[in-house]
Amino acid sequence: MAREYAQIVVGLPIDRIFHYSIPEGMREEIDVGKRVMVPFAGQRLTGYVVGLSSQAPIARVKEIGAVLDPFPIFDSEILQLTRWMADYYACAWGEVLRVASPPRMKRVGRKREEKSIEKPPLLIPTPEQAEALKLIGKGLEKNNSTTFLLHGVTGSGKTEIYLQSIARVLEKGKQAIVLLPEISLTPQILLRFGSRFWGRIAPWHSRLSRRERFQEWMRMREGEADIVVGARSAIFAPFKNLGLIVIDEEHETSYKQTESPKYHAREVALERARLSGAAVILGTATPSLESYFQARRGKYELTELTTRVDGKIMPEVEIVDMRKELTVRGNRSIFSLRLQHSMRECLERKEQVILFLNRRGFSTFVLCQKCGQALRCKYCDVSFTYHSKTERLHCHYCNYQEEKPQVCPKCQSGQVGYFGVGTQKVESELRRLLPEARIGRMDSDTTTRKRSYSQILGSFQRHGIDILVGTQMIAKGLDFPRVTLVGVISADTALNLADFRASERTFQLLTQVAGRAGRGDVHGQVIIQTYNPEHYSIQTARLHDYPNFYGQEIKFRRELGYPPFSHLINVTLQSRDGNRLRKVAGKLGRILEANNREAIDILGPAPAPLARIKGKWRWQIILKGSRTGEMRELLKESLSQLKEPASGRVRISLDVDPMGML
Ligand SMILES: [Zn+2]
Ligand SMILES: [Zn+2]
Known part of the structure; x- marks a missing residue:
């Protein structure tokens, strides 16, 4: 192959391929998929080699400074995947390659794990689990990237399905990627995977140091580890013969990266599976509308687990109508009389309570x-x-x-x-109401430091706290056997988010929260306070009835043309200069309207729900249409026509398939 010039992208928001000449002495060393050091606009930057050629489109090109990797860190599958991401999410290829890169290390001692031959036996599956495994097993034989939606109630043994499916994939000499929301990547869950596949697991999460990250990446590359269990970016694992991707809690919004490149790990996983012929298992108790829609129309194979493995029944969910609290019962407290009574009973029995407050909404x-x-x-x-x-x-x-x-x-x-009620208000009113109770509070204020998060949970685990008050972070995956009462202070804060997914979020949150009650031997109770007791997302969550929820929600989505019946692109404009921002947003809105030849809805410009962050004002324009390609074209054309002088700079960012409206 011609090795005079290298095609290089850099990790900046510029979606262009640059040509650099390769010095004579570097021609053996250079290769597609390696990182290099290049001069760029007066700086030295890391570049990614995406191609080699014998010609350059311009006469004067700069020279590569150094080759940084001893071997390519990206193979053609990852290069194709990241190129697809750059196109789909309207960002630069180099930005995607930057997040897909392992850390750079000179020389590091290799980590060796003690290999053990003693493996815990596979559990005997329940009839429902056996059915699911049979279906998935058939898909794994086909090698044609089948996607399974594993819809199982909390405690129905989804993890066992993952483990046994992974075992089948490994038997065939293939590898597996397991994605979990960062918050569920606890030592306990890693241990569960580790004890089944001793020595073959590479963990991948934010608590790893650079060195550990590098070591784990090398173990995967060299075939020492053939399973990665990790957060979002584990989807770029350097596996050569991928057989399965598992995405647990597939509905979780944290799979969507909030900074550029704003990719959704589930969508990237589906694309990687397509490229490699791997199967995908999407596991959840509350499927995203998008995934269930695909299952209903036969694009995904649906498999369901409707009972808990331990034979425990689902907790009883009671709804308290807060409209009657003041008018009928004369109670001005944020706690209904019903919830107050149950909390007292619970404390008398020396059991624990979780009070849940949703503060996802930023505005009132x-x-x-x-x-x-x-x-x-x-x-x-x-x-x-x-x-x-x-x-x-x-x-x-x-x-x-x-x-x-x-x-x-x-x-x-x-x-x-x-x-709008805050956790602080809940805590202070609780202290007044139940002065003898030991109360802990967990929200983003009290848990900014990592230690404090585990301290509060540890104390709750040891029963040093009777009542834990918290935001959505306590709704996820935690298992406290002594918790017999879960109270939701106000289901309305989720229901009234300024977001078309508000009902879906409400159903998911209430189901998750309810799953925290009665994990031990005592039957659990859930009390939901709301001003909208008849709302379908609350009623169906009470009955643990997802299909019924889906049936009502999909009607609303169809009527208003929201996803999965359309795609959205959220265009956010930010500036310190509010007046200028309003003008630029208005101008961009007019250009978009003028250029719009397709049936694309252009909503706004409007102030963003979070209208000001760190002194910067924010406006947004939402594009709604059926084909993202056309929407991106419209944006590209319009943004190139929006020429604004540099003064009072306005930053514009795009979010394709946004998960939340901020
Ligand atoms: Zn009214
Ligand atoms: Zn409106």
């Missing part, structure tokens, strides 16, 4: 405390956000605004107010 919404009606945009059917300064209601999708009404448009009561 407006709700009628008499009828539970939240005020919503008549065009987008998402909740309005209340701006106290202007006393106006804003829709963050289409920028429709109205005055805050004095009376409720549904029931004409005067009890229309904005809403």
Whole structure:
């Protein structure tokens, strides 16, 4: 092959391939898939070699400074995958390769694990598990990248299905990738995989040091480890003969990276499986609407686990109608009388309580405390956000605004107010109500330091805390056998997010939260407080009835043309200069409208739900259409026409298939 020039991309938001000349002495050493040091705009940067050629399109090219890797770190499969990602997520190839890279190390001692021949025996599957394994086994024989949606209630033994499917893949000399949400990558779960496949697991999470990361990456590359268990970026594992990708909790929003490249690990996994012929298992108790939709139309194979392996019954879920709390019962507390009573009973029996508060919503919404009606945009059917300064209601999708009404448009009561309770308020009211109880609080304020997170959980585990108050982080995967009561302070905060996925989030959260109760030998109880007791996401979560929830939610999505019936691209504009930002956003909106030849909906420009972060104002434009390719083309064309002078700079970023509206 011609080795005069190298085609190189860099880890900057510039989606272009640059040509560099290869010095004579470097021609043996250079190769596609290696990192190099290159001069770039007066700096020295890491570049990624994506091709070699005998010609360069321009006469004067710069020379490569050094070759950084002894062997290629990317094979053609990863190069194809990352190129696809750059196209799909409208970002630079180099940015994707940067996140897919192992750390650079000179020489590191190799980590050797003690190999043990004693393996715990495979568990005997329940009839439902056996059925699922049979179906997946058939798919694994085919080598044609079948996707399975494993829908199993909490505690139904999904992990055992993963383990036995992985065992089959390893028998055939292939490798497996297991993705877990970062928060579930606990030593316990790694131990569970490790004890079944001793010495063959490479863990991959944020607590690894650079050196450990490098060591694990080398073990995978050299075939010492053939299973990676890790967070998002484990999808780039350097396996040569991938047989299976498992994605646990596939509905989790943390699979979507929030900084560029804003990729969704599930979508990337499906593409990698397609390239390598691997099978995919998507496991969850609450499938994303997108995945269940694909299963219903036969694109994925659906397999279900409806019972818990230990024979325990699902916890009883009780809904408390908060509209009646003040008017009928004369109770002004944020705790209903029912919840107060159950907490006291629980403490008397020396059992533990989790109180859950959803604070995903950044902004306050407006709700009628008499009828539970939240005020919503008549065009987008998402909740309005209340701006106290202007006393106006804003829709963050289409920028429709109205005055805050004095009376409720549904029931004409005067009890229309904005809403929002913090964990601190819950904690202080709890101390007043139950002074003898030992209370712990866990939210982003108290758990910024890693230690504090494990300290609080450790103390709760040892029963040094009776009542744990927390945000969604306590809803996930934790197993506390002495917890017999879980209280949800307000299901409405999730239900009224300014996001079309609000109902889906509510169903997922309530199901997860309910799964925390009654993990031990005592039967669990769940109390959900809400102003919307009739809402389908609350009613179906109470009955643990996902298909019914799906049936209602998919109707709403179809009517308003939201995903999975469309794709969205969220264009966020940011600047310190609010006036300039508004002008630029308006101009971009007009250019988009003028260029729009396809049936693409352009919503906004509107202030983002989080209208100001760290002194920067934020606006957004949402594109909604059926084909992402056309939407990206429209954006590319329009952004190139939006020429703004550098003063009062406005930063524009794109999010393809956004998971949350921030
Ligand atoms: Zn009302
Ligand atoms: Zn709207």
